[in-house]
Amino acid sequence: MNINELAENLGLEPDEYLEILELLADSGKADIASLEEAIAANDAEGVVRAAHSLKGASANLGLTELSETAKDMEFKAREQDFNGIAEKMRVLKAKFAPVVELFHTSSP
Amino acid sequence: MTTHSTGIKRVLVVDDEEMIRATTMAFLEKIGLAYNEAQNGKEAMDMLQNEHYDLILSDVSMPGIDGIQMMEEIKETHPDMAFMIMTGYTADYTYADIISAGASDYITKPFDMKELKAKIERIAREKQILEELRETNDQLEIAIERANQMAVQAELASLAKSEFLANMSHEIRTPLNGVIGFTDMLLETKLTEEQIDYTSTIKRSGESLLSLINDILDFSKIEAGQMDLENIDFDPEILCHDVCDLIRPKIQGKPIEILCRIGNEVPAQIKGDPHRFRQVLVNLMGNASKFTESGEIEMALDMTEEKGGSLDFHVSVRDTGIGIPKAKLATIFEPFQQADGSTTRRYGGTGLGLTICKKIAELMEGDVWAESEHGEGTCFHFTGNVQESPEKTARRILPRTLKGKKILIVDDNQTNLGILRYLLESLGIRVHDLANGKEVLPTLKQAVTADDPFHLAILDIRMPDMSGYDIARLVRQSASPLSEVPLLAFSSSVVRAAKKCQDAGFDGFLPKPIRRQKLFKMIESLLSAKNGGDRTGAAGERQIVTQYSVREEMKRSVSFLLAEDNPVNQKLATMMLRKAGYQVEVANNGKEAVNKYTADPEAFHFIFMDVQMPEMDGIEATQAIRKAENKRGNGANPEARIPIIAMTANAMAGDREKCLEAGMDDYVSKPIKRELVFQMIDKYVFNKEVS
Numbered sequence: 075m076n077i078n079e080l081a082e083n084l085g086l087e088p089d090e091y092l093e094i095l096e097l098l099a100d101s102g103k104a105d106i107a108s109l110e111e112a113i114a115a116n117d118a119e120g121v122v123r124a125a126h127s128l129k130g131a132s133a134n135l136g137l138t139e140l141s142e143t144a145k146d147m148e149f150k151a152r153e154q155d156f157n158g159i160a161e162k163m164r165v166l167k168a169k170f171a172p173v174v175e176l177f178h179t180s181s182p
Numbered sequence: 183m184t185t186h187s188t189g190i191k192r193v194l195v196v197d198d199e200e201m202i203r204a205t206t207m208a209f210l211e212k213i214g215l216a217y218n219e220a221q222n223g224k225e226a227m228d229m230l231q232n233e234h235y236d237l238i239l240s241d242v243s244m245p246g247i248d249g250i251q252m253m254e255e256i257k258e259t260h261p262d263m264a265f266m267i268m269t270g271y272t273a274d275y276t277y278a279d280i281i282s283a284g285a286s287d288y289i290t291k292p293f294d295m296k297e298l299k300a301k302i303e304r305i306a307r308e309k310q311i312l313e314e315l316r317e318t319n320d321q322l323e324i325a326i327e328r329a330n331q332m333a334v335q336a337e338l339a340s341l342a343k344s345e346f347l348a349n350m351s352h353e354i355r356t357p358l359n360g361v362i363g364f365t366d367m368l369l370e371t372k373l374t375e376e377q378i379d380y381t382s383t384i385k386r387s388g389e390s391l392l393s394l395i396n397d398i399l400d401f402s403k404i405e406a407g408q409m410d411l412e413n414i415d416f417d418p419e420i421l422c423h424d425v426c427d428l429i430r431p432k433i434q435g436k437p438i439e440i441l442c443r444i445g446n447e448v449p450a451q452i453k454g455d456p457h458r459f460r461q462v463l464v465n466l467m468g469n470a471s472k473f474t475e476s477g478e479i480e481m482a483l484d485m486t487e488e489k490g491g492s493l494d495f496h497v498s499v500r501d502t503g504i505g506i507p508k509a510k511l512a513t514i515f516e517p518f519q520q521a522d523g524s525t526t527r528r529y530g531g532t533g534l535g536l537t538i539c540k541k542i543a544e545l546m547e548g549d550v551w552a553e554s555e556h557g558e559g560t561c562f563h564f565t566g567n568v569q570e571s572p573e574k575t576a577r578r579i580l581p582r583t584l585k586g587k588k589i590l591i592v593d594d595n596q597t598n599l600g601i602l603r604y605l606l607e608s609l610g611i612r613v614h615d616l617a618n619g620k621e622v623l624p625t626l627k628q629a630v631t632a633d634d635p636f637h638l639a640i641l642d643i644r645m646p647d648m649s650g651y652d653i654a655r656l657v658r659q660s661a662s663p664l665s666e667v668p669l670l671a672f673s674s675s676v677v678r679a680a681k682k683c684q685d686a687g688f689d690g691f692l693p694k695p696i697r698r699q700k701l702f703k704m705i706e707s708l709l710s711a712k713n714g715g716d717r718t719g720a721a722g723e724r725q726i727v728t729q730y731s732v733r734e735e736m737k738r739s740v741s742f743l744l745a746e747d748n749p750v751n752q753k754l755a756t757m758m759l760r761k762a763g764y765q766v767e768v769a770n771n772g773k774e775a776v777n778k779y780t781a782d783p784e785a786f787h788f789i790f791m792d793v794q795m796p797e798m799d800g801i802e803a804t805q806a807i808r809k810a811e812n813k814r815g816n817g818a819n820p821e822a823r824i825p826i827i828a829m830t831a832n833a834m835a836g837d838r839e840k841c842l843e844a845g846m847d848d849y850v851s852k853p854i855k856r857e858l859v860f861q862m863i864d865k866y867v868f869n870k871e872v873s
Contacts, residue, residue: 090757097749126794130852131750 075172080136091135092176098131099177102170105131109147109166113159121151121159128166140169189306190236190264192216196226196249197241197268202291206239206268209295213302223252230256237264237305239289242275250275250283257284264305268293344406347399354395362388397534400461401517404541411545415571416456418495419444419698422483425463429479430693432471437644438479441597445484452493454568458542462550463497465535466562470501473560477502480597491570494548500561506554514552515540539564584705585610588634590625592616592653593642602640605698619648623656630664637709643673643683651686658687668708740863741765741785745775745803746792746829755790755854764859772798776806779824783814787867789826790854793841800828801844808845825866829854 081091105128112120125148133141143166147159193215197203203219210217218233220226222244238256242249253265267280267288280288286305289298365385373381403409426442433440463481470479479501487494506514518533536550543550546566554560589611593599599615606613614636616622622639629635639657643650654669670690671683683691690708692700742759744766746752752768759766767786769775772795779786789807793800804826811823828841828849838849847866850858 084754086757094750094753094757097753101749123794127748131748134751134754134852 075137075176083136095135095173096177098135098137099173101131102128102173106167106170109163113156113163116156118151118154118156122148125151137169137173140166140173143169189310190215190302192218192233192235193237193239193302194218194220194226194229194235195239196220196223196244196252198222198244199241202241202268206298209298212295213299215302223247223249223255226252227256230260235263236309237266237302239266239268241268242280243270248274250280253283253285264309266301266305340406344402344408347402355392358388358392358395362392397538400538401534404538409541409545411458411542412455413453413569414456415451415453416459418448418452418459418483421456421460422463422481423698425460425467426481427693428464429467429471432468433474433479436474437476438471438474439477439595439598441478441480441595441601443480443482443597443601445482448483448485449493449571451571452568453571454546454566458546459566459568462539462542462564463499465539466497466499466550466564469535469562470499470503470560474501474503477559478595478597486565488570493568493570495566495568497564498561499564500559502559505556505558505560506552507556508554511552511554515550584702584709586612587637587709588612588614588629589705590614590616590622590629590636590639592619592622592639592645592650594618594645595642598642605701609702619645619650619653622648622653623660626657626664626667627660635663636667638668638670638705640670640672641688643671650688651682654683654686654688670704670708739765740787740867741767743767743769743775743778743786743789745769745772745789745795745800747771747795748792751792751852758854759859771795772800772803772806775803776810779807780810783811783824786824788862789824790829790850791826791846792829793837800846801840804841804844804846825862827862 077088077091077095081088084091086094105124108124109121109128112118112124125144129141129144129148132144143162147162147166150157150159150162193210195203195206195210195217196219197206198221203221207217207219218229218235220229223240224246226238226240238253240249240252244252247255249267253267256263256265265285267275267285268291269275269280269288270291275283277288286308287301289301362385365381365388368381369378369385400409422442422444426440430440467479467481479499482498482500484496485493486496515536517537540550543564543566546568548564548566550562550564552560552562589606591599591602591606591613592615593602594617596617599617603613603615614625616625619641622641626636626639641650641653650671650673654671657667657669658665668689669687670692671686671688672692673683690704692704742764744752744755744759746755746768747770752770756766756768767778769778772791775789775791776798779789791800791804795803798806807826808823825848826846828838828846829852830837830841830849841849848862850862
């Protein structure tokens with residue numbers, strides 16, 4: 075992740091960007107937890123809601139791949155389509171991992 | 183040219199009389215030609231199957247087919263065969279018959295060798311010329327084919343050239359816009375006088391370079407026949423005033439009045455190409471400002487004919503400048519021509535401006551031309567056709583707070599007084615005008631005595647016997663309440679005038695020509711400041727209101743309610759909005775938004791509403807807000823209700839319609855961008871009529 079470039083694209087200072095990214099690390103964790111819960115309960119509407127939230131927030135921060143994966147899950151869930159959702163979940167988590175790590179390693 | 187001239191080498195002699203054949207062949211022998219003989223047409227035709235001859239010398243009357251019939255038949259299979267017909271004294275055919283049947287020549291029996299030789303030579307020459315002609319023709323055909331191929335290539339090359347030019351100009355413009363944009367920003371920072379001077383020079387140079395590039399691109403577009411006109415709605419009045427505003431800084435220091443007259447019949451909205459329309463006006467006004475040292479420049483817009491939804495317009499730009507010699511009036515519209523060769527050096531410009539203007543006018547089914555007396559000024563005319571706009575938004579609501587106010591206007595220029603009176607009276611303002619500065623103080627005093635004081639005085643700065651500055655100082659030095667009347671200065675010169683006006687005691691400053699909206703907002707601002715009391719700054723100094731500060735004040739006072747549940751989006755949006763200078767209040771969901779709004783409806787100008795939110799989504803929240811407004815009795819009037827802008831992610835089809843149905847006014851896509859926010863403010867706050 076090139077923080078400087080991502081920040082510049084939004085017209086933000088790098089530290090401002092990191093401040094918002096940390097919010098995403100938290101809200102994203104919550105979204106992913108809701109996603110897993112909804113998938114386990116076969117709750118399509120729950121998947122749509124959580125994926126939509128993650129999609130918008132990550133798109134705002136310029137994290138395109140993460141956003142696209144979430145969007146894919148949202149749209150599939152709208153159609154009640156749970157095919158391959160476990161694999162998508164795995165990809166989503168993999169894309170999200172660097173965001174979380176960024177704050178793990180930098181915090182004491 | 184190389185001709186492998188075949189000429190005439192082999193001759194076939196056809197005659198039923200042996201004697202004649204023998205004589206003729208003897209002649210041919212002497213001339214040095216190869217020959218053969220046939221007794222009749224049939225035999226001759228048989229021989230032609232296997233042998234080649236260059237010329238057939240034939241008798242006319244023979245048994246079987248005669249000479250002419252034979253010739254016609256042979257021509258079918260040997261179209262190039264040359265014939266010479268030998269005729270007797272009593273011929274069945276005339277000369278005309280023989281030639282029109284296809285013979286090259288004829289010879290009358292008996293003939294001598296010399297005559298035969300001469301005639302054969304003549305035919306040989308003719309054959310050779312024909313052959314050369316045929317060769318030339320072949321070459322010509324090849325050349326034409328090549329030319330066609332080259333034309334196709336040239337067209338491709340021309341396309342590539344246009345594309346290259348378009349790309350280039352984009353590539354050049356992008357960094358140049360950066361230079362100009364950042365220079366603008368630099369000018370807004372704290373700079374020394376010297377730095378301001380240098381920075382302004384960078385900006386001016388950047389802008390003239392930009393206009394040069396634009397001219398060159400336009401010209402190449404015209405050359406390539408690729409200039410197309412748009413057809414969209416625009417307000418010609420605002421456009422004309424905008425152009426005057428743009429030209430104003432260019433006449434700084436020169437005693438010139440810029441006047442803008444819009445005919446009463448000009449609709450608030452027309453359909454056409456505002457960009458090109460504006461381009462022509464900027465060009466004509468720019469020229470006028472370049473070539474005028476003093477006096478006035480007047481732009482006038484009128485509609486000359488209206489027929490079935492089509493409108494003919496006529497713009498005139500009249501100046502009191504150096505004028506153009508009669509002989510040059512036509513040539514100034516040719517590319518790279520100006521009235522005088524030295525003009526380019528002295529006044530700058532590409533020399534393409536007027537050419538482009540004329541072409542644009544022609545595309546609008548009109549024309550651009552000039553009338554001038556050398557030394558007496560110039561009047562440019564621009565005509566064309568636009569469409570009537572179906573949406574006639576005649577939304578000129580009379581602002582209540584200004585209605586009935588009493589305003590004094592002072593200007594030595596009667597045209598200006600007329601325009602100002604017209605504008606103010608359209609608001610229901612009571613107007614008193616004066617053309618002489620000396621009468622201002624007595625008039626103000628008299629009004630106070632009569633217990634009907636003026637609410638505002640608008641003063642021209644440059645007047646012959648008493649300047650606006652002098653009047654302002656006198657007013658401020660008088661006794662209360664006379665000294666407290668708000669004073670608005672208006673002037674053609676803009677450079678540092680605001681500071682001078684402030685020092686003289688003015689409350690507001692507007693450049694000429696006056697724009698309706700700017701004037702109204704300014705007056706509103708001045709009168710409300712008067713009511714609110716304090717317009718003095720920290721150092722007890724008068725704070726002057728300018729056209730920009732009015733807009734800035736408005737912008738700074740814009741306050742948003744942002745309804746968004748996602749903390750990331752929330753933070754990003756508030757950060758951006760606050761950076762741009764707005765005030766933002768956050769609601770975490772629809773319910774909070776409704777509560778915050780209904781608790782203090784006056785506190786917000788705008789609601790940005792996310793659609794999907796927990797507890798209460800954007801649709802429900804909007805419906806609730808509209809319901810609350812209806813209860814308060816202003817929801818029915820779209821002008822009075824709060825604008826609600828939906829923030830949609832890459833929305834599903836139909837989502838936007840749902841938002842509008844629920845009572846939202848507009849939508850922006852997420853993430854919201856600064857320029858989009860400004861567009862919304864411009865649309866819903868700045869451009870709302872003063873009330």
